[in-house]
Amino acid sequence: MAEGEKLIPINIEDEMKSAYIDYSMSVIVSRALPDVRDGLKPVHRRVLYGMHELGVRANTAHKKSARIVGEVLGKYHPHGDTSVYDTMVRMAQEWSLRYMLIDGQGNFGSIDGDSPAAMRYTEARMRKISEDMLADIDKDTVDHKLNFDDTLKEPTVLPTRIPGLLVNGASGIAVGMATNMPPHNLTEVVNGTVAYIENNDIEIDELMQHIKAPDFPTGGTIYGYDGVKEAFHTGRGRVVLRGKANIEEVNGRECIIVNEIPYQVNKADMIKKTADLVNDKKIDGISTIRDESDRNGMRIVYVLKRDAIPNIVLNKLYKYTALQSSFSVNNIALVNGRPEMLNLKDLIHHFVEHRHEVVVRRTKYELNKAEERAHILEGLIIASDNIDEVIALIRASANADEARAKLIERFELTEIQAKAIVEMRLRQLTGLEQDKLRAEYDALMKTIEDLKDILDKKERRMDIIKEELLEVQSKYGDDRRSLIEYAGGDLSIEDMIPDEKVVITISHAGYIKRTSLTEYKTQNRGGVGQKASTTRNEDFLEHLFVGTNHQYMLFFTQKGKCFWMRVYEIPEGSKTSKGRAIQNLINIEQDDKVMAFICTQDLKDEDYINSHYVIMATKNGQVKKTSLEQYSRPRTNGINAITIKENDELLEAKLTTGESQVMLALRSGKAIRFEEAKTRPMGRNASGVRGIRLQNDKDQVVGMIAVNDMDSNILVVSENGYGKRSSLEDYRITNRGGKGVKTISITEKTGNLVAIKNVTDEDDLMIINKSGIAIRMTVSDLRVMGRATQGVKLINLKGSDSIAAVAKVMKDEDEEELEGQSLENESADEGGTAIDNNETEN
Secondary structure, X not given: OOOOOOOOOOOHHHHHHHHHHHHHHHHHHHHHOOEOOOOXXXXXXXXXXXXXXXOOOOOOOOEEHHHHHHHHHHHOOOOOHHHHHHHHHHOOOOOOOOOOXXXXXXXXXXXXXXXXXXXXXXXXXXXXXXXXXXXXXXHOOOOEEEOOOOOOEEEOOOOOOOOHHHHHOEEEEOOOOEEEEOOOOHXXXXXXXXXXXXXXXXOHHHHOOOOOOOOOOOOOEEEOOHHHHHHHHHOEEEEEEEOEEEEEEEOOEEEEEEEEOOOOOOHHHHHHHHHHHHHXXXXXXXXXXXXXXXXXXXXXEEEEOOOOOXXXXXXXXXXXXXXXXXXXXXXEEEEOOEEEEOOHHHHHHHHHHHHHHHHHHHHHHHHHHHHHHHHHHXXXXXHHHOHHHHHHHHHOOOOXXXXXXXXXXXXXXXXXXXXXXXXXXXXXXXXXXXXXXXHHHHHHHHHHHHHHHHHHOHHHHHHHHHHHHHHHHHHHOOOOOOEEEOHHHOHHHHHHOOOOEEEXXXXXXXXXXXXXXXXXXXXXXXXXXXXXXXXXOOOOEEEEEEEEOOOEEEEEEOOOEEEEEEHHHOOEOOOOOOOEEHHXXXXXXXXXXXXXXXXXXXXXXHXXXXXXXXXXXXXXXXXXXXXXXXXXXXXXXXXXXXXXXXXOOEEEEEEEOOOOEEXXXXXXXXXXXXXHHHOOEOOOOOOOEEOOOOOOOOOOEEEEEEEOOXXXXXXXXXXXXXXXXXXXXXXXXXXXXXXXXXXXXXXXXXXXEEEEEEEOOOOEEEEEEOOOOEEEEEHHHOOEOOOOOOOEEOOOOOOOOOEEEEEEEOOOOOOOOOOOOOOOOEEEOOOOOEEEHHHOOO
């Protein structure tokens, strides 16, 4: 052992403990976590300060990145050059930061994960917003500390005017803790901060009216609001993010087009993983994937197979790929050098406190400078008032020191004033310059008074903070990029969607759309009408509901499922567009089919849902009544409306008030009429009770109607083209579950019954043959006849052709009375006659 050295025995366990604690504290405090005041980690702060010191402003030329990295490394950041350059790069990427802090020139990487060019090739300069983060740094607004070799000073925090932590977020992994803070919209953050300044006791829920949710640089959709709410209230929460996808037709093929992807998702990786899932048959329905992104924006095209249902494929993409990902919020930041978990109000509070301190320190600094200048001006004014004596005194002095001493003695000046007088230039002796001195002095006295007033009154300081924030907002504020989809029809979304009147039309082939009522012009009877809708392959409009955007559509399928949709979620289309296939809008199974639609009012209105019922009928004669209340809580994958037994299927569903009469008709020509009250309300999973007894194994129900208007007629049609219209009174009211009465004489000539409808003279009929021919006729051409007759021939059929379906359609005299209708849950035919929803047919 060398001379003077000695060994100190240390317990290794204690040494490890203390060394690890030191290391972890160093990582927490000076590497991985952002400061709550300016939202920056030390490396970001050093990069910006280094650029400030180099003079690389937003209005100067770009400088080589290597030059900036060298400056930061040599002066402030004693770590690797890659850490500094990577930080710089991230601050210049529009998909990484919501408000970029650096303006890069050259290859700064891509959203596909391509690495940026080396720092010797790229150039950078500050962005304007960064200058606002450094504004007033030279006015002693923040503390400075010595750098790593104690030769220079660097700021411990920036005097930022931008609420950096909220607008750009932060993420970092320290030791034993991590932070992951989402970015927000600057306009919203400023509004929230101003609201906090005006009322310090503001609740977090009130702040959330200003700051609605995070706002990510890559846009996307925030799916569901609970996670956001939790994060704002507690500082922790899980925000689910979805890419923005539209279903479009490209070259005759249905495609899913993605224009925005979730934050921090690598586009190339996402596409590769999706392709792997398609190849492994985990996702079916996609034939090819193309990345058509270019300088105009992102565009990923998933071309679908012909038989694929876009909505189902899209949901699979959300489920299995990064097109839906989650951002786990964990708001941990340094408060006075200690890590703390912060909620939304805490973050705003600490930023406002920091701004307050900056304003106080800046005002003190400016007051100091103003008082120093005023002091000198006082001396100069005394000198200019006694200029001849001053000149004589200076000329008589041997040197400057003597002149200063004489001036101090003669005019009772201070050292500083005397020095300023001795150094005065001859031009300051002109009359104009003397006036300038007095004007400057008067203006300074006003400034000093104002600065003292600011230091005396907290309200004034808060007003200054507010004004500077609003100025920042007007310079950098923009619209939010991430949409918010409040899950499960959350009411908040309704504030954004006007509750205007709309017309919902559904075609025979299952195409649906909504159109603003204003598109339907009022015409007098006898007008030629307008072209109503373009449909494909001789399709025609079968249903028309008039409602409002906030109402609900219920869809019932053959397998007894019920799907739920807000009217505003139905795609909007013009009067002449064909609409979108219902299959693509709801998560319906491929071998299932929508059989019935109901348009209802507010499902959150307890009185309404408890006083209305849904009555259903199946092919095998079961009927079931369920309170509408049971359908007021939707699920994306649908809910069970009725349990369908084997070899049965749902045929019809109607909305009633509990007062209607129900009619069921059988293939064998029998029909039954009973009071709705005869079926008691049951739960959703029940399979119902017998409505009518089938004649034989081959018999089945062909239709159900729910009648409120006792004056309406009953129309029945058989498969060989015979039909007839009878009065409702011809059918006596019996008990539920009987065999029914004869509604049409079924013979070989007439064929089996295919349809039952309730009609009035204003209705039109569309009869569709199995061969695909559709014939339209008016109901008023049919006279009312007795119940047991075989009816009249409605159409002539060729060969072995027969009738496949009968539908009530809208008149083409146009919708002249739609405007004036009561919209109490009514639907109307295109001729403008209001018919109750309960009577709208499939």
